[in-house]
Amino acid sequence: RGLIMGLHGKRVVVDARAHLLGRLASKVAKELLSGQHIVVTRCEHIHISGGLYRNKLKYVAFLRKKCNTNPTRGGPWHLRAPARMFWRVVRGMLPHKTKRGAIALARLKTYEGVPHQYEKVKRVVVPDALMVTHLKPAAAATPLGRLASEVGWKYGGIVEKLE
Numbered sequence: 001r002g003l004i005m006g007l008h009g010k011r012v013v014v015d016a017r018a019h020l021l022g023r024l025a026s027k028v029a030k031e032l033l034s035g036q037h038i039v040v041t042r043c044e045h046i047h048i049s050g051g052l053y054r055n056k057l058k059y060v061a062f063l064r065k066k067c068n069t070n071p072t073r074g075g076p077w078h079l080r081a082p083a084r085m086f087w088r089v090v091r092g093m094l095p096h097k098t099k100r101g102a103i104a105l106a107r108l109k110t111y112e113g114v115p116h117q118y119e120k121v122k123r124v125v126v127p128d129a130l131m132v133t134h135l136k137p138a139a140a141a142t143p144l145g146r147l148a149s150e151v152g153w154k155y156g157g158i159v160e161k162l163e
Helices: 021-033 052-063 082-092 099-106 144-151 156-162
Strands: 012-015 038-041 047-049 108-110 141-143
Touching (some): 012 021, 021 038, 047 144, 052 144, 082 144, 141 144
Parallel strands (some): 012 038, 038 108
Antiparallel strands (some): 047 141
């Protein structure tokens, strides 16, 4: 228990800068299922291993997926904001169609940048998900904010200016 720095308070605020997407999402999903409330800030600074070109090709292929019966509506909904991208990755690691999974997912809040109410709150890191511990120094990694900007997120400049 307590994979995120052994904390079990009312709410844990995670600073997602320089974390790897899948590793952070799996730790967060596990904590959500155990009853922890988690807030993830600075989602635009989460990294995905691999270069920008490779990750953009994969995301653009995902953007082309549509509902066969009625392509104009019916999903899948392609989220472009980094916080929502991270939210969706965590959702994929939870049994979100069950009541237990839906309640666990409701305990997660994700944000780009650091909202005003969390500026003075102690933010933690997840050592098992840090980029430094899992990637070689010369390995290519793509920031989620950069990928989001390439596929249609319009607020990268605003978030950077406000931070």
